[in-house]
Each structure stands twice: as structure tokens, then as C-alpha cells.
Amino acid sequence: MSDAVKGRARTLDQAKLPALAAWLCPTIAAEHVAITDASLLGGGAVQENWRLDVEVTGGPRAGRHHWVLRTDAAARLSMSLGRPEEFRCIAAAFRAGVKVAEPVALGEDAGIIGRPFMIQTLATGSAQGRRIVRDPQIGEMGPRLARELGAELARLHKIRPPVTDLGFLDEPRRSASHVAVMALREAMDAGSGLRPALEFIFQWLIDEAPEPRPTALVHGDFRTGNYMVDGGRLTAILDWEFCHWGDPREDLGWFSARCWRFGVDDKTAGGIASKADLLAGYNSVAAEPIAEAEIAYWEVLALARWGAIAALQGDRFLKDGERSLELALTGLMPAEMELDALLAIEVIAKGRKT
């Protein structure tokens, strides 16, 4: 047993492992399941990730495995899915051939280990955005990685409503951009105060909304930091809790927005390559090709969204009294996204004049 399990009072203490193994056994149709090790991988107050070393006897998954158990977050943003719904979205993406860690089991019953959780296969590599964009290997392999990511995204976007398993996702009644802005306004209304610049950007997004594209399954948080890279190659797309029916350009805009380049601004696709690379991969798979000029609007939406989310994180301290320096500092970040959005709007307006 690793020190991580012995040393800390976390969700998955040693005493709970037999119960977890006993639950897993019928869940994955095995004859016997033994969890030989469990170690905390990271995550903090919000959610824990545990690496499980598992020996399965009998059934379709017989053999030794490295799996990851993710507990449900205690405090979730109002816009995010619960763990069971996230699990179903991952399963839909997996079935469509998208590179995700294979979903293994969903523990909805808090009685098993104390909190709901899901188990997936372990993907190798690193997901740390700041590290990925500064990795010398990415300097060389970034364009190929961006094409790979683009192709994966296009595979995801081929999933169109209705999907039986995803009945819990609302289909947008109006254009996805309109729905997105309305949701952000509503979220801000529940916060500690409105921000004039953010409202100006929201209004611009409403006024400038493009013709919608056919509704697709959208990841909702597709960016550097939310995929695993090993040796410069993509191993898995992570963090599906914002998955929803939307406009495919939402994901491309979120990926490209300046706030997710981790300081490597000249690489306009997530700090790893150019948007042309990302779109080349995307359009090699996509049913309907997307042009680079279309992405600018969705980058502004991405900045507005991250700005609003940062403000709401700050409210967890300001309004709800959560004593966290990290939340307070995040709450000071909306101005960064507002400035980038206002600058992006200027560029778009200038482009129209010339």
C-alpha cells in the first residue's frame, strides 16, 4: 500500500478497497477482482484522482490493469454535469472512436466509497498546460499534435442528436451562441455583481451571432491542459463535465482563445501550433469543413465564458465564504479576459472596415 493511502484522510482509505473490489466484480462481469494498490494522483479539495492497480480474474476484462478512479466533485459549477452524466458522454465519445480513456465503471452509489465516482483506464503522459506548451518536443511536434486534436474533435462533432444515452442533455432551442450567452448572463445574475465590460461583450456576442451550424456533441472544455500528451503524441482527451449539445465552433474557439495559450501567444491553437494546423486536422475528418475566419467570434465567446467563470469562482469566496486564496485570486482574473475580448472585438471590427 502506498504512502498516499496511509498518510492522508482521503476518500479512498485502505478499509474501503475490499468493498470497492466487491462492487467492481459483478459490475465488470468478473469472477474475482483484487485491488493491489491505490495511490492518490493529484486533485485536491474539489475532486480526487486515484490510480488503482487491479487484478481481474475471468470475464471480458480479465488481466492486470492500471485504472483511474475519479471521485465526484463536492462543489461543482452550476453549468457542469454530474459524474454519471459525464461518464455517459465519455462513453458516447469512446463509441464514436474519440481518443478518451476507456470508461470502465460508474459508481453512482455514494455508499461504496463515500462519494460517487467513475473508473477509466489510465492514460499515460502529462496534461499540464504550462509544461506542454514549453516542452521542446512540442516545439517540433506541436503541428502534428494540433492536427491530431483537430481530427479527434471532428470525430466527436459527428455525434448528432438525438442519442438515446444522452437524453439528459438539452437540445438548444435557439442558436448555440445565444443559449451560451443567456446561460452566462443568468450565471452572473446569481453572482455578487455584474461587470460592465463583460455585459458589453455579451451584448456584442448577441448582436454579432453567426448563422448556426448543425448541432453537435461539444466537449465544452476542449483546451490545452485537458488532454494528455506522451512523447509529443495525444493519449487522451480529459474532463468531459461541460459536454453539451452545441455549435462545433465553440470547441475550436475555446481551444484557440488567448486565455488557453499559456503565454505562448503566437501559437494560436492552444499554445502548441497554428489554427491552420488545428483546422487541417479537423477538416480532414469533419462532415462540414470550418474556415479559420469563423473561429474569431467563438474565441470572444470563449473569453467571455472564462471571464464569467473566473468571476463566479471569486464569488465562492466573496459570497459563499469559502476561505481559499486560489479562489480569491481567480476572482481577480475576469479583467484579463475582458481586455482580450475587447481587443479581439476591435480586430474583428477593423477587419470589416478594410
Added chain:
Amino acid sequence: MTTKRIAPEDLIALASEMLRDEIVPVLPAGQRYAAAMIANALEIARRGITGDTESAAWALLDQIYDEGEGTLDQLARDIRSGEIDTDTNPDLAARLKAIVQAELRVTNPRFLASRGVR
């Protein structure tokens, strides 16, 4: 008022220098992130004491509302309702940008510099 006093912003500056020079180098790697957050928070607080965060906001608010009566929340609501827009206030975007810049001069001047604005 000529007596020289140690100002709050001096204390914060000295504390963050001490954190940087004496504490951070001996911290285990696991605590570096927390230390960086503390250093960042101290610097924001220092700039918040000495910086001017309000003039830019009042410059816009007083242009729209009775002097001293406007609030950012009201302005945000009026922008949302369409009461205030670039037709009623042609320099609205520029003024909002000035407010955002003033905020960033306190919270993240390096970010501001990276965008080529001050």
C-alpha cells in the same frame, strides 16, 4: 505631516521580498505553488493600496449618470438592457477598456504589458 512613516505598502513590499529571498528557496517543491500565490496576493494588495482603481470608472459613470450617483452594477444592467450602447455613448468600448486596464494595473500589470497596453 512631514514625519516619515513606514507605510502599509512598504510592509507588504518588505514581506514579499522576504518571502521571495528567504522562504521560497528553502521550500519543498510541493509548497512552491502556494508560496507563489501568496507572493502574488501580496503584490496585488500593495498595488491596490497605491494604485488608482476608481478614476477610469468615474470618468464613464459621470458621463452617463448624475455626478457621483452611478454604479458599475447599474451600468452593467443598462448595457444589458440596451439603454446604454455605442449609439448613446460612442466611446463606450474605449471607456470600458480604460476601466479594465485600470483594474489590471493592480491585479496583473505583466498581463497588461504582454498585450502592449498600459
